Amino acid sequence: MATFFGEVVFSASRAIDDDDDEDSFANENSEVITLDLSPAFSKPTNDVGKVTDQLVVTLGPAANVFADCYILHQEKETVGTMNKRLDRDGQPIEGAILSRLREHTDVLLCKCVKDIEQHPQFSFVEQLFSFLGNSNTSVTILSSCSGSDYKTHRQDVSFPILRCLKTSSFTGEVAAPHLEPPNTISGLASSALSYCQIHGIPAVMYVIYTDSIFMDSGAITAFNPLLKLQPFRKVAKKTNNFQGIIKAAVDRPSNLDSLYT
Known part of the structure; x- marks a missing residue:
């Protein structure tokens, strides 16, 4: 089944023992998300x-490094x-x-540093927006996908x-x-985008499609057109260590090219 924005939810298969299915479902739901x-x-x-x-x-890494280069290097406070907890x-x-810039207290940035599994995602989104509790909040989501997921008839x-x-x-x-x-x-x-659609929250999501399995500078700088629009036009300041942050991000997964690592 596909949601409004294309999230695919797979139906449970009945071609297995019912007890095994229930145990599997319980294990998948044992991960708890809490806002601290x-x-x-x-x-x-x-x-x-x-x-x-x-x-x-x-x-994802590209969006997070973009935020590090233009936003999170400034004076901020952790909200x-x-x-995630197994129980x-x-x-x-x-x-x-969750961070807030001291100079721009009306902007909140949520930097996801770990993948959130499918089942706790609704809890994650619900707690985040319940905490905000402000119908006037506008949302911008930055993400990335593999180029192999991009479908087009163009050559x-x-x-x-x-x-x-x-x-x-x-x-x-946009x-x-x-x-x-x-x-x-x-x-x-x-x-997150589906939640915003259902609750009438103004939101836009930007996604980068890249053809590399490793981090590369092109994927990070591909977000640069956003710097001309709000809220980035107001809050973005390029860090002096821009090249150093990108180099560190590009070099970080270099050990993954070995089959035996």
């Missing part, structure tokens, strides 16, 4: 949601973390970091490719062409 606020922001007098006009969500009493694993495609999807309530400018059918988006990006 920093002490300063857990007080009722410090309601971040009421002052947040723009939420930026970055998913909280979205943590409610388990050791937390940091899944996402002269050159990667990386930047495309966008938006909710019906989003009326602002920095890229709309994603052409029959292309679809899945995962946490789809869950």
